[in-house]
Amino acid sequence: MSVGRMSRLFQNQISETLMLRISGCYNLAGLNNCTRCTRLKCDTLNARSIGRQCHVVQAHKDYHTSSIYLAAKAKNQKKKIVKKMQMPKKKKKPMIATGEVVPIWQNMTVQQLADSMGKDTDHVFECMLYIKGHNTDKYEEEDSIIDNIEVTKEIVNKTGLRFKFEEQGNKEAEQDMDAYPRPPADPSLLVKRPPVVTIMGHVDHGKTTLLDSLRSSNVVDSEFGGITQHIGAFSVHLPDTNERITFIDTPGHAAFSTMRSRGAHVTDMVVLVVAADDGVMEQTKESIKYCNQAGVPIIVAINKVDKQEADVARAKQDLLVAGVHLEEFGGEIQAVEVSAKTGFNLIALQEAIIAQADILDLKSDVTGPVEAVVLESSTHAGRGKLSTALIQMGTLRKGMYLVAGTAWAKVRGMFTERGDTVQEAPPGDAVEIIGWRELPSAGSQILQVDSENRVKEVIAWRKKQQEKLKSKQDIAEIQKKESEHQEKYTEFRKLKMDLGKPRLKQQRIMKKEKEVTSSHTGPQLAVVLRGDVDGSVEAILDMLDTYESKQCLLDVVNYGVGVVSEADVDLAAAFDGVVIGFNVTLSDAVKRHAKAQGVTIRHFNIIYRLMEFLKEQLTERLPSTQQENIIGTANVQATFEIAEGKTKVPVAGSRCTKGLLNKKKLFKVVRDGDTIYEGSLTSLKHFKTEVDTIKTDVECGIAFKNINVPLRPGDTVVCYENVDVKQTIDWDPGF
Ligand SMILES: Nc1nc2c(ncn2[C@@H]2O[C@H](COP(=O)(O)OP(=O)(O)OP(=O)(O)O)[C@@H](O)[C@H]2O)c(=O)[nH]1
Numbered sequence: 107m108s109v110g111r112m113s114r115l116f117q118n119q120i121s122e123t124l125m126l127r128i129s130g131c132y133n134l135a136g137l138n139n140c141t142r143c144t145r146l147k148c149d150t151l152n153a154r155s156i157g158r159q160c161h162v163v164q165a166h167k168d169y170h171t172s173s174i175y176l177a178a179k180a181k182n183q184k185k186k187i188v189k190k191m192q193m194p195k196k197k198k199k200p201m202i203a204t205g206e207v208v209p210i211w212q213n214m215t216v217q218q219l220a221d222s223m224g225k226d227t228d229h230v231f232e233c234m235l236y237i238k239g240h241n242t243d244k245y246e247e248e249d250s251i252i253d254n255i256e257v258t259k260e261i262v263n264k265t266g267l268r269f270k271f272e273e274q275g276n277k278e279a280e281q282d283m284d285a286y287p288r289p290p291a292d293p294s295l296l297v298k299r300p301p302v303v304t305i306m307g308h309v310d311h312g313k314t315t316l317l318d319s320l321r322s323s324n325v326v327d328s329e330f331g332g333i334t335q336h337i338g339a340f341s342v343h344l345p346d347t348n349e350r351i352t353f354i355d356t357p358g359h360a361a362f363s364t365m366r367s368r369g370a371h372v373t374d375m376v377v378l379v380v381a382a383d384d385g386v387m388e389q390t391k392e393s394i395k396y397c398n399q400a401g402v403p404i405i406v407a408i409n410k411v412d413k414q415e416a417d418v419a420r421a422k423q424d425l426l427v428a429g430v431h432l433e434e435f436g437g438e439i440q441a442v443e444v445s446a447k448t449g450f451n452l453i454a455l456q457e458a459i460i461a462q463a464d465i466l467d468l469k470s471d472v473t474g475p476v477e478a479v480v481l482e483s484s485t486h487a488g489r490g491k492l493s494t495a496l497i498q499m500g501t502l503r504k505g506m507y508l509v510a511g512t513a514w515a516k517v518r519g520m521f522t523e524r525g526d527t528v529q530e531a532p533p534g535d536a537v538e539i540i541g542w543r544e545l546p547s548a549g550s551q552i553l554q555v556d557s558e559n560r561v562k563e564v565i566a567w568r569k570k571q572q573e574k575l576k577s578k579q580d581i582a583e584i585q586k587k588e589s590e591h592q593e594k595y596t597e598f599r600k601l602k603m604d605l606g607k608p609r610l611k612q613q614r615i616m617k618k619e620k621e622v623t624s625s626h627t628g629p630q631l632a633v634v635l636r637g638d639v640d641g642s643v644e645a646i647l648d649m650l651d652t653y654e655s656k657q658c659l660l661d662v663v664n665y666g667v668g669v670v671s672e673a674d675v676d677l678a679a680a681f682d683g684v685v686i687g688f689n690v691t692l693s694d695a696v697k698r699h700a701k702a703q704g705v706t707i708r709h710f711n712i713i714y715r716l717m718e719f720l721k722e723q724l725t726e727r728l729p730s731t732q733q734e735n736i737i738g739t740a741n742v743q744a745t746f747e748i749a750e751g752k753t754k755v756p757v758a759g760s761r762c763t764k765g766l767l768n769k770k771k772l773f774k775v776v777r778d779g780d781t782i783y784e785g786s787l788t789s790l791k792h793f794k795t796e797v798d799t800i801k802t803d804v805e806c807g808i809a810f811k812n813i814n815v816p817l818r819p820g821d822t823v824v825c826y827e828n829v830d831v832k833q834t835i836d837w838d839p840g841f
Pocket of ligand 1: 307308309310311312313314315316409410411412413444445446447448
């Protein structure tokens, strides 16, 4: 029994127990307290299953009523009972008397059956416990569909009611609008159809070459790397008879084993290609396995017999070992020696296929609604969405409406693999269909429906079913995620609550640092956050989780649902932080308190704005960095020395090439891209005049404070200043 059902029954048992206590049978309540009622436990369950009509209950009720109930009362049990009785009651169902007739229908949900009987779903689940011979474990939810009408009938019977069938149940019952394959056709309507053949075998054993020879076109050369990469299909006509064979072009490479297994399931027989020089290889065995699993007969084509290394006898021996019992060894499997390359014996192979088809007595109904299977789908630049379909029932014609999964088509045209238009495609034919509105998936079943309206009904119904399934899966996934998140959230909250205490601040920071950085000593922003609901607080915390910058530590010291209090302000003050309220009102008293404490307090109702504010706050806490601002450059044209007292001072005879040179600013000498000197000037002269600045294209003499500066013609003198640049926080919360 599922946990859900178990717990519902357990709850039910509690309320039943209470009911029995009240009604006087104390030992029923205890289930195994009474020495006289050894069978009581089992009879209690039976009592529930038949609507509490158990005679054992009645018999013991009189005996115990007075003494035990009074004893219980004396022990002050009644108080407890009354308290429990005050628990919220389930909505009362309309009373339906025993023997009354209730409506039932195929595929009722548990809830619908309960409603129909005027009971609650616990009753239905409980009844299921006593149903033998049917699997009721799968009906574990209130919306579980009871797909076995016998189970539905038994539940009604066990409830002491009678049933009548209704076509679709009540008005709320959903009508199945899906399209289904038709029932097996009347044998008198069946006519012979061409066999559908798949070619399988180990890589490079010659499948493509064989198909190529069979349809007399050269596919090998156009294939990427010589490997068949799709499932196509084509028909061949036997030269002397009117017989036709439909070949499905299956890939032989191991990477396409999935497609190959699909091929095996739509096919009537498989031609297993075994190269005579190689014998049975890994994928030969795999192919044999697929055929056996699908119950598809095999014809062996021993290929490459033209090759000198060909060893047909060994190949046959291999096949025997692999469980393929050839006719010549007394088995039932035909083997034909062929050369796909030279075309040797291909007719014999085709005749073997026809002989096998005769044994299989392949027939189909060419009339009635079309049923087909999608072999492959693609989009063509000129013709739009196409699919290759193998017709299995009925005859496909232009203008027909088809559904395949949730894709549909109004057939605009049909083509053979050579691109020839065909007017109709009977069973056994594979044709390319144009007119699909969406691409059907390969392997999906195609069913013909009457009209576009019907198409829409079917598609809408199928999409709805898919959504239902998806939403069930989604709900399960969401619940899983929620519980994981809840665990983390609880742990996180506990940590934060502990950390809210100032004495633990160091510990909190250390813990946080472990996540962010091992030794954060720089700036930090402490935040106290209050939101209107859990969801919004969590959304903000999730957003804060995206903060990974090491420039400034972002620390949520406390958070929760509710209005901002003065205590929050105090906490923020203790950490030199800010208080943020999201969708909560800030009282004047709190605002005043914040002002008095010098705490920044803000209210937001858009997360985006809140994040902007935090970014500003974080940025504000970042120290400025120094950046070099180039004012001008000069080119050293000659160097010479002038005497200043006894000292010889080197001078760079230069020309300002860009911007201007300002004597009061900083200078550096750059040679071959490397800075060889940094410092200030003692003199900047235009001819003999000392100046403060030199403009572009003006010549000058530059003397540095350091007289040992190694100046050379060709050096660049750069005049610059250091400016403070404000850093901005590196954080992209994703919007
Ligand atoms: N001599 C000889 N060579 C053949 C014969 N059949 C195929 N080959 C050669 O064997 C090589 C592989 O042939 P394919 O037809 O590409 O083999 P395949 O089984 O389709 O290979 P995959 O698509 O890669 O699985 C090619 O070089 C063919 O020319 C044959 O009967 N005789």
